[in-house]
Amino acid sequence: MRIAEISTQPSHDSPSxxxxxxxxxxxxxxIKQTESISLSRSTPVPxxxxxxxxxxxxxLIKLAPFPSTLDSLKLHIWKLxxxxxxxxxxxxxxxxxxxxxxxxxxxxxxxxxHIAADLLYLAVDVSGVPSxxxxxxxxxxxxxxxxxxxxxxxxxxxxxxxxxxLTSKLDLASxxxxxxxxxxxxxxxxxxxxxxEVSDRNLALNLLNRTxxxxxxxxxxxxxxxxxxxxxxxxxxxxNENQAFNEALKLMxxxxxxxxxxxxxxxxxxxTVELKGLRSKTLRFISAVxxxxxxxxxxxxxxxxxxxxxxxxxxxASLPVLALKAWLGLGRYSEAEKELRGMVVNKGIPEGxxxxxxxxxxxAAGTAGAETAKGVFLGLLGRCHVSAKAAVRVAHRLVGENGxxxxxxxxxxxxxxxLVSDERVVALFSGDVAVKERTAMHAVLWNCASDHxxxxxxxxxxxxxEKSMFYIPNDIxxxxxxxxxxxxxxxxxxxxxxxxxxxxxxxxxxxLEPNIASVFLKFKIYLQKxxxxxxxxxxxAMATCLDFTPDFLSLAAHEAVACRALPVAVASLSNVLNFYxxxxxxxxxxxxxxxxxxxxxxxxxxxxPEVLKFMKRAQARASELGPDCFFGNKEVGKRERNWxxxxxxxxxxxxxxxxxxxxxxxxxxxxxxFYGVFADAQEEETSVMVFKSLILTVSAxxxxxxxxxxxxxxxxxxxxxxxxxxxxxxxxxxxxxTLLSEDNSSITESDLFIxxxxxxxxQGRLNNMQAQKLLVKSYVSSKACKSQYLxxxxxxxxxxxxxxxxxTAFALNECLSALLSSPTPDYANVAIIVRKLIAxxxxxxxxxxxxxVYGMYKQAYRLMVGLKEGEYPTEEGKWLxxxxxxxxxxxxxxxxxxxxxxxxxxxxxxxxQVVGMETYRACMEDFVTDFEKKSHVQNDINS
Numbered sequence: 001m002r003i004a005e006i007s008t009q010p011s012h013d014s015p016s017x018x019x020x021x022x023x024x025x026x027x028x029x030x031i032k033q034t035e036s037i038s039l040s041r042s043t044p045v046p047x048x049x050x051x052x053x054x055x056x057x058x059x060l061i062k063l064a065p066f067p068s069t070l071d072s073l074k075l076h077i078w079k080l081x082x083x084x085x086x087x088x089x090x091x092x093x094x095x096x097x098x099x100x101x102x103x104x105x106x107x108x109x110x111x112x113x114h115i116a117a118d119l120l121y122l123a124v125d126v127s128g129v130p131s132x133x134x135x136x137x138x139x140x141x142x143x144x145x146x147x148x149x150x151x152x153x154x155x156x157x158x159x160x161x162x163x164x165x166l167t168s169k170l171d172l173a174s175x176x177x178x179x180x181x182x183x184x185x186x187x188x189x190x191x192x193x194x195x196x197e198v199s200d201r202n203l204a205l206n207l208l209n210r211t212x213x214x215x216x217x218x219x220x221x222x223x224x225x226x227x228x229x230x231x232x233x234x235x236x237x238x239x240n241e242n243q244a245f246n247e248a249l250k251l252m253x254x255x256x257x258x259x260x261x262x263x264x265x266x267x268x269x270x271x272t273v274e275l276k277g278l279r280s281k282t283l284r285f286i287s288a289v290x291x292x293x294x295x296x297x298x299x300x301x302x303x304x305x306x307x308x309x310x311x312x313x314x315x316x317a318s319l320p321v322l323a324l325k326a327w328l329g330l331g332r333y334s335e336a337e338k339e340l341r342g343m344v345v346n347k348g349i350p351e352g353x354x355x356x357x358x359x360x361x362x363x364a365a366g367t368a369g370a371e372t373a374k375g376v377f378l379g380l381l382g383r384c385h386v387s388a389k390a391a392v393r394v395a396h397r398l399v400g401e402n403g404x405x406x407x408x409x410x411x412x413x414x415x416x417x418x419l420v421s422d423e424r425v426v427a428l429f430s431g432d433v434a435v436k437e438r439t440a441m442h443a444v445l446w447n448c449a450s451d452h453x454x455x456x457x458x459x460x461x462x463x464x465x466e467k468s469m470f471y472i473p474n475d476i477x478x479x480x481x482x483x484x485x486x487x488x489x490x491x492x493x494x495x496x497x498x499x500x501x502x503x504x505x506x507x508x509x510x511x512l513e514p515n516i517a518s519v520f521l522k523f524k525i526y527l528q529k530x531x532x533x534x535x536x537x538x539x540x541a542m543a544t545c546l547d548f549t550p551d552f553l554s555l556a557a558h559e560a561v562a563c564r565a566l567p568v569a570v571a572s573l574s575n576v577l578n579f580y581x582x583x584x585x586x587x588x589x590x591x592x593x594x595x596x597x598x599x600x601x602x603x604x605x606x607x608x609p610e611v612l613k614f615m616k617r618a619q620a621r622a623s624e625l626g627p628d629c630f631f632g633n634k635e636v637g638k639r640e641r642n643w644x645x646x647x648x649x650x651x652x653x654x655x656x657x658x659x660x661x662x663x664x665x666x667x668x669x670x671x672x673x674f675y676g677v678f679a680d681a682q683e684e685e686t687s688v689m690v691f692k693s694l695i696l697t698v699s700a701x702x703x704x705x706x707x708x709x710x711x712x713x714x715x716x717x718x719x720x721x722x723x724x725x726x727x728x729x730x731x732x733x734x735x736x737x738t739l740l741s742e743d744n745s746s747i748t749e750s751d752l753f754i755x756x757x758x759x760x761x762x763q764g765r766l767n768n769m770q771a772q773k774l775l776v777k778s779y780v781s782s783k784a785c786k787s788q789y790l791x792x793x794x795x796x797x798x799x800x801x802x803x804x805x806x807x808t809a810f811a812l813n814e815c816l817s818a819l820l821s822s823p824t825p826d827y828a829n830v831a832i833i834v835r836k837l838i839a840x841x842x843x844x845x846x847x848x849x850x851x852x853v854y855g856m857y858k859q860a861y862r863l864m865v866g867l868k869e870g871e872y873p874t875e876e877g878k879w880l881x882x883x884x885x886x887x888x889x890x891x892x893x894x895x896x897x898x899x900x901x902x903x904x905x906x907x908x909x910x911x912x913q914v915v916g917m918e919t920y921r922a923c924m925e926d927f928v929t930d931f932e933k934k935s936h937v938q939n940d941i942n943s
Contacts, residue, residue, distance in 0.1 A: 019063065020060070020063060020066075020073055023056050023059050023060045023063075024060070024073075024076060024077065024080065026052070026056045027053060027056045027057070027060070027080055027119075028080060030049050030052050030053045030056070031053075031080060031083050031084045031087065033049055034049055034084060034087040034088070034091070034112065035083065035087045035090075037087075037091060038087045038088075038090035038091045038094070044102075044105045044108070045091055045105065045108050045109060045112065046108075047104075047108050049108075049112070050108055050111045050112050050115065053084075053112070053115045054111075054115060057115055057118055057119065060077075060122065061118075061122065064122055066122075066123075071126060071127055071128075073123075074122075074123035074125070074126040075123070075126055075128075077119055077120075077122055077123040077126075078120065078123045078126050078129065080119055081116045081117075081119035081120040081123070081139075082116075082120075084112060084115065084116040084119065085113065085116040085117075085139065087112075088109050088112050088113050088116065091109055092106075092109055095109070103150065106146075106150060107150055107152070109146075110143065110146045110147055110150060110152070110155075113139070113142070113143040113146060114143050114147075114155070114159065116139060116143075117136065117139035117140045117143050117159065117162070120135070120136045120139050121136055121140075121162065121166075124136045124166070131180070133166050133167065133169070133170070134166075134167070134170075134179075134180050134183060136163075136166055137162075137163040137164075137166040137167045137183065137187070138163075138183055139163075140159045140160070140162045140163035140166070141159070141160065141163045141183060141186065141187050141190060143159045144156040144157070144158075144159030144160040144163065144190060144191075144194070145190055147159060148190065148193065148194055148197070151197075153194050153197050153198050154198075156190075156194045157191070157194050157195070157198075160187060160190055160191040160194060161191070163187050164187060164188075164191065167183070167184055167187065170184075175216075181214070181216050181218070181221075182221075184214045185211060185214045185215070185221050185224065185225070186224075188207050188208070188210055188211040188214060189207075189208070189211060189224065189225065189228050191207050192204045192205075192207035192208045192211070192228065193228070195207060196232060196235070204232070205232075208225065208228060208229065208232075208254075211225055212225070217265050218265070219262045219263075219265050219266040219267070219271040219272075219274075219275060220271070222258050222259070222261055222262025222265060222275065223258075223259075223262055223274060223275055223278055225258055226254075226255040226256075226258035226259050226262065226275075226278055226282070227255070227278065229251050229252070229254045229255035229258065230251070230252060230255040230278070230281070230282050230285065232251045233247075233248040233249075233250075233251035233252040233255065233285065234248075234285065236248040236251065237289065245289050245292055245293045248289050249286065249289050249290075252282055252285055252286045252289065253286070255278075255282045256279060256282045256283065256286065259275050259276075259278050259279035259282060260279070262275045263275045263276065263279070276309070280306055280309070280314045280316070283302050283305060283306050283314075284302075284306070284314075284316060284318055284319070284322070286302055287299045287302035287303060287306075287322050287326075288318075288322065290302065291322060291325055291326060291329070294329060296326040296327075296329035296330045297326075297330070299322055299323070299325075299326035299329075300323065300326050300327070300330075302322075303319050303322055303323045303326070306319060307319065320339050320342060320343045320357065321343075321357045321360070323335075323339050324336045324339040324340060324343075324357050324360060324361065325357075325360050325364075327339060328360060328361065328364035328365070329364075333364075333365055336361055336364070336365075337361070339357070340357060340361055343357055387428065387437075388428040388429050388434040388437035388438070388441075389437050389440075391420075391425055391428055391429075391437075391441070392437050392440045392441045392444060394419075395416055395419065395420055395441060395444050395445070396444045398412055398415065398416045398419070399412055399413055399416045399444060399445075399447075399448040410452075410457065410460055413448055413452065413460050413463075413464060414460070414463075416445075416448065416464075417463050417464060417467045420441065420445060420467050420470070420471075421467050421470060426470055426471075429441060429471060438471050438473075439471075441471045442468050442471040442472060445464050445465075445467055445468035445471065446464075446465070446468050448464050449461045449462075449463075449464030449465040449468060449488075452464060453488075453491070453492065453495075456495065458492045458493070458495035458496045459492075459496060461492050461495075462489060462492035462493060462496070465485060465488050465489050465492060466489065468485065469482070469485050472485060479512050479513065480512070480513055482512055483508075483509045483512035483513035484509075486505045486506070486508045486509035486512070487505070487506065487509045487517055487518065487521060489502075489505045490502045490503075490505040490506040490509065490521050490525075491521070493505065494521075494524055494525065494528060497528065499525055499528055499529055502521075502525055503522075503525055506518055506521045506522055506525070509521075515545060515546075515547050516542060516545040516547045516548050516549075516552055519538055519541050519542050519545055520538075520542065520552055520555070520556065522538055523535055523538035523539065523542075523556055523559070524559055526538060527559060527560060527563045527565055527568065528563070530563075530565070532565055532567055532568050535560070535565065535568045536567075536568055536571050539553065539556055539568070539571055539572055539575060540575075542556070543575075549587070550576055550579055550586055550587065550588075551587050553572045553573070553575050553576045554572070554573075554576060554587075554588055554593070556568070556569075556572040557569045557572035557573045557576075557596065557600075560572060561600060566600055566601075566603060566604055569600050570597065570600060570601065570610075573593055573596060573597040573600070574597070576588075576593050577590070577593055577594070577597075577617075580593075580621075589632065590621060590630065591618065591630055591631055591632070591640045591644075592640075594614055594617065594618045594621075595640070595643055595644070597614055598611055598614050598615060598618075598647065601614070602647075602651075608651075608655075608663055611651065612663065612666055612667070612670075615644065615647070615648060615651075615667070615670050616670065618630075618644055619644075619670055619673050619674065622674075622677060627641070627677045631677070641674055641675075641677050644670075644674045645671050645674035645675045645689065648667045648668070648670040648671035648674055648693075649667070649668070649671040649689070649693065651663070651667040652664050652665075652667035652668035652671055652693070652696065652697075652700070655667060656668075656696070656700060659703075659707065661700045661701070661703045661704035661707055662700075662704055664696075664700040664703075665697050665700035665701050665704065668693045668694075668696045668697040668700060669693070669697045669723075671689070671693040672690050672693035672694045672697060672723075672726075675689040675690045675693060676690045684734055685746075687730050687733060687734055688734065688746055688747050690727075690730050691727050691730045691731055691734070691747060691751065691755070692747070692751055694723045694724070694726055694727035694730070695724070695727055695751065695754045695755045695758060696754070697723055698720045698723050698724055698727075698758045698762070699754060699758060701716060701719075701720055702720075702758065702761060712765070717762060717765045717766065720758075720762050721762050721763075721766065724755070724758060724759045724762055727755055728755075728759070731747070731752075731755070734747065748784075749784040749786055749789070750789075752779065752782065752784040753779075753784070753786070753789040753792075753793075756775055756776070756778075756779040756789075756793065757789075757792065757793060757796070759775050760772050760775050760776065760793065760796070760797070760807075761796075763775065764802040764804070765802070767802075769804055769806075769807075772797070772804055772807055773804070773806060773807055773810070776793060776797075776807050776810060776811055777810070779793070780810075780811070780814050785814075785818075786818075787815050787818040787819050787822075787826075787829070788829075790811050790812075790814055790815040790818065791811075791812070791815045791829055791832070791833065793807075793811045794807075794808050794811035794812040794815055794833070794836070795832075795836065797811060798812075798836060798839075798840060805840055805843075808836070808840050809837065809840055809841070812833045812836055812837050812840075813837070815829075815833055816830065816833045816834070816837070819833070820863075827863075827867070827871055827872045827873065828873055830863065830872075831872060831873045831876035831877075832876075834856060834859070834860050834876075834880070835876060835879065835880075837856055838853055838856050838857070838883070841853045841856065850899075853887075854902065854903075854906065857880060857884045857906045857910065858906060860880050860910065861880075861906060861909050861910050861913065864877060864910070864913040864914075865913060867913075869915050870915065872913075874914060874915060874916060877910065877913060877914035877917075878914055878916070878917060880910045881907050881908075881910035881911040881914055881917060881920075882907070882920075884903055884906045884907035884910055885903065885904065885907030885908070885911070885924060886907075887903040887907075888900045888901075888902075888903035888904045888907065891903065892904075892931070897935045900931070901931075901932075901935075904924075904927070904928050904931065905928075907924065908921065908924050908925065908928060911924055
């Protein structure tokens with residue numbers, strides 16, 4: 001409610017406190033803004049008002065305390081505080097009718113209330129105002145409650161503490177005003193609730209204990225405090241913490257004690273009734289806690305106290321349930337049964353409570369209590385003259401709609417089965433009058449059986465399905481329903497692996513209604529018996545049924561896979577494929593069937609030829625129907641395409657590792673076809689896989705040639721050339737950033753080497769040496785060129801009947817340059833290249849280019865100079881020295897002195913760089929000395 005403003009006489013400011021007046025003027029301006037908003041009732045209060053007011057208040061607080069001579073100033077502050085508070089009340093009332101009001105708006109109003117309380121606190125000792133301290137404390141207490149509701153517990157606690165500080169100086173003995181008493185009580189309880197919310201339980205309980213001194217003998221106060229203790233007790237229980245039961249009991253006992261004391265202090269009947277109602281509620285919670293703790297004797301005592309209370313006792317619906325569960329906990333089933341029977345005849349107890357009690361009784365009594373439970377139901381029918389409709393209701397409540405599962409549910413179902421099969425119950429449903437109820441009872445039992453079937457409790461499910469058959473008339477009209485019952489019973493006994501019993505039921509079903517479902521169940525029985533031949537014969541029989549659809553073949557495949565009867569699954573799916581060429585509408589796309597079939601075939605070794613056959617069929621059908629039609633549109637089609645492409649790729653990889661290069665080549669070729677279905681300029685990742693698949697196909701063809709020690713035919717060479725030509729076109733379409741990426745889906749340096757190597761090989765078989773040269777030059781100019789790969793190309797180009805000396809020299813020279821430009825050259829490879837270049841130059845150019853060969857030796861010598869011992873391969877160094885020396889033999893014999901000196905000199909120079917040639921070097925030096933002497937003599941003679 002709005003707090004009325006205090007009427008005061010206007011005061012006149014003196015110049016001595018003009019500073020105060022400036023600040024108060026600023027405050028009043030902000031309050032007027034708030035009042036104008038409160039009048040409009042449509043605009044939310046801006047947060048800036050609260051900010052401005054708090055700033056002004058801070059300045060005013062710095063000028064406090066105010067001397068007693070400034071009572072007019074205090075009174076002005078007092079008026080401003082009330083004006084702000086009343087404006088907040090108006091805005092809050094307006095917001096309560098506005099559905100769009102936000103929590104931030106409410107928080108802003110709370111802060112304004114807090115400022116109003118702080119203003120009042122500055123002028124709390126103003127003269128002429130009755131109970132100023134109490135009024136100021138009330139402001140803080142109400143503001144704290146608002147902050148508590150906004151879950152701003154720190155601010156709420158601050159307000160409550162300020163209010164407590166103001167009221168702490170009050171003399172409790174002298175307080176006579178009921179409002180002040182209530183304020184003190186509510187303030188302590190509010191502080192306690194806030195402390196509880198921030199998990200400061202010790203403070204919360206301490207504050208509640210302090211509150212006991214503020215009850216002032218008022219029954220209403222006793223009830224309020226007791227309610228708070230009970231609320232805390234319920235809160236402890238809800239959090240499921242350690243020692244929760246003991247703490248909850250302690251709090252609830254406090255509440256109970258307060259209720260007892262409140263009853264003693266009560267003076268009117270209404271006060272007594274309210275306190276006794278709270279006492280009964282508390283006792284019920286206490287008994288529930290005792291039940292949770294397993295203190296069943298205490299539960300019985302509580303229930304007894306409640307029932308024997310004055311005014312006829314407590315007859316709350318929960319009491320029989322509490323008593324029943326307590327008796328069950330004590331193992332005294334006869335007393336529990338009495339409670340149960342009492343609940344049945346007590347019409348005031350809700351049916352849901354009664355059913356809960358029945359479930360508890362069943363769960364505790366177990367199988368041993370089944371007969372007792374059945375007697376209770378039949379006794380109910382006998383006493384109450386239950387009709388068929390009521391019997392359906394009882395059975396429905398007994399088996400339950402939810403929570404099926406566990407031993408308790410099984411026992412309920414067992415009792416229900418015995419109940420509904422009793423002759424007296426079945427008799428209720430005889431005749432045409434109970435047709436509707438008979439259908440309902442059949443549905444209850446059928447649904448219960450279905451629930452147990454889904455939980456794979458086939459034994460209980462079979463029993464419930466059998467009992468449901470009692471509620472199907474044995475006439476022509478219900479022939480189909482009875483056949484359905486026999487079929488589900490067949491399924492139950494299939495689940496129990498009682499195959500002969502299952503076959504008996506399905507034979508009965510076939511007599512009543514021969515259809516595809518019966519054939520399919522026979523198929524399942526043969527699968528369970530591991531009779532694959534008979535199972536496949538049932539697949540063929542399915543197609544002859546009038547209600548046959550291809551769905552049954554797909555389902556048969558799934559069943560066969562589950563039974564690990566893979567030949568049967570393959571037969572099922574193969575039959576499904578026969579329907580697609582006819583153009584008949586099918587529930588599953590052809591691509592899905594093929595994918596499933598291939599997946600099944602790959603589960604067992606030895607099916608590789610079949611896998612390849614169906615992969616080729618998929619590729620052929622995609623070409624025949626078109627990719628969009630076969631694989632599907634957009635993302636679905638791409639996913640299907642990718643599955644076939646990845647499967648082909650994986651198979652190619654697997655057979656490549658197993659060195660089955662024939663299948664490897666076939667699968668990689670299929671992978672290139674599948675990846676190429678949707679490849680375009682926007683799908684560079686797919687283009688990369690096309691490129692890889694093509695080059696690996698050719699690699700597998702070449703590897704197969706080597707493995708079989710045969711030669712590729714001209715047709716195979718042309719096919720390989722076409723594949724590589726296609727790979728080259730794909731390569732040229734891929735953007736540069738995609739090349740040589742570290743990502744697995746990008747073309748790597750190894751991929752480009754394989755492509756170049758294979759293309760070089762195939763072009764050699766086609767005697768296209770110019771193309772070979774262009775390939776190697778293109779590779780050398782690419783970023784993918786690596787010395788180790790270039791070395792392999794150079795060595796390969798130098799070997800065999802299709803050697804290419806020009807490419808060999810070019811590749812090895814480029815490789816040598818790359819190696820020597822490295823900070824740490826691999827001199828082992830350098831030595832190999834030098835030897836190979838010398839050999840190539842010697843063989844293919846002979847003596848016509850002696851200087852080139854000599855240059856290679858000199859280059860080798862310059863490389864060896866300065867190297868550490870053994871860094872250049874010793875054997876290669878010896879080879880260089882010896883072959884260079886030996887090249888001088890012929891010029892020496894022919895008297896070609898200059899040529900001989902040239903080779904002798906380089907041979908000796910090389911020998912001096914090789915460890916282990918000391919003896920040779922000495923002999924060589926002696927020979928050179930003698931040769932030079934002889935050459936000088938010969939020159940003198942000639943001159």
